[in-house]
Amino acid sequence: MEMSRIINCNMINCVYNKGNCCRTPAITVGPHAECNTYSHASGKGGFEDVTGGVGACLDTTCMFNEKLECNASAICVGIHDRHPDCETYQLKG
Ligand code: SF4
Numbered sequence: 001m002e003m004s005r006i007i008n009c010n011m012i013n014c015v016y017n018k019g020n021c022c023r024t025p026a027i028t029v030g031p032h033a034e035c036n037t038y039s040h041a042s043g044k045g046g047f048e049d050v051t052g053g054v055g056a057c058l059d060t061t062c063m064f065n066e067k068l069e070c071n072a073s074a075i076c077v078g079i080h081d082r083h084p085d086c087e088t089y090q091l092k093g
Helices: none
Strands: 005-009 026-029 053-057 074-080 083-086
Touching (some): 005 053
Parallel strands (some): 005 074
Antiparallel strands (some): 074 083
């Protein structure tokens, strides 16, 4: 299984966000589609040469969730009510 990549994140005040890209190797999503790795602090973390991926997803209501992992090829993260949410989330049909 390939790790789902984060192609864009609009949460620019996150310590791992540089230029609308996530720079930590793996985030955890859920249990309600939110990015649980989000952190707001002074300074920046992560690595310039890393494009983030989804290490785990706890939202089992999403159609892309398989065994608590994300099987979407890529996701986007946006801002919802001042917290970061996975915008690729789709309710299971
Ligand atoms: S995906 Fe999560 S950890 Fe990565 S930059 Fe966005 S809010 Fe931060």
